[in-house]
Amino acid sequence: MAESTKSEPESGLLTNIFLEIVQSPINIALVLLISFLLYKIFRRQNETPVRQAAPELPKLKKRDFTVEELRKYDGTQGDGRVLVAVNGNVYDVTKGKRFYGPGGPYAAFGGRDASRGLATFQVSAAGEGYDDLSDLSTMEMDSVKEWESQFKEKYDLVGRLLKPGEQPNNYSDEEDEPVTTGEKSKDD
Incomplete structure (x- = not known):
């Protein structure tokens, strides 16, 4: 009989908390809001972000622009x-x-x-x-x-x-430096 008296106060406490929540519309709204926020948090953690990578464009050949x-x-x-x-x-x-x-x-x-x-x-x-x-x-x-x-x-x-x-300037394919078209002098 000692066991049944221990469980009664515990179940009475949970019953009292439940009744306290259900009897007040503000408490019901708060419980719903908390539940919704927890749902969003856990749902976001489980989602893997899907990012669409833009297709990689080929490197632009070096040239001069007007x-x-x-x-x-x-x-x-x-x-x-x-x-x-x-x-x-x-x-x-x-x-x-x-x-x-x-x-x-x-x-x-x-x-x-x-x-x-x-x-x-x-x-x-x-x-x-x-x-x-x-x-x-x-x-x-x-x-x-x-x-x-x-x-x-x-x-x-x-x-x-x-x-x-x-x-x-005309740029070579291998280098980024302009290719000179003039002839070198004798001193060079």
Whole structure:
């Protein structure tokens, strides 16, 4: 009989807790909310995230770009490639398409020279022509150079942005350095 008296207080305690929860609409709502949140937590832990990897584009052969040629690479063309020019150098930023591609926070830089925007911290479309940056202050040019070093570390250099009237270099397939077509002098 001693055993039955021990289980009675335990079952009475659980009954009291259950009755306390069920008798109040606020407690019922809280229990439902807690149950829902626990369900979401455990469900999320069991799910494996499905990320669709963008197809890897072949590396772009190094070449020089005019402003008009660069504009074609804003991420809206068939392959979705995005190029950005910084301080005269052109970088393939396709792997950062969520930033520089259509709909991204820096989409205004896609297919353009981003130097002025990076220097002045203004994300807006650059001018239509070549921007020589000669009117930037020393501090703004330092900012452009710092941005350029970050682009060099993160993205592939694919060429140079040509000034108006400047002729493009011919690059060899094996090297990133331009191939000179002139003859060497006797001193060389």
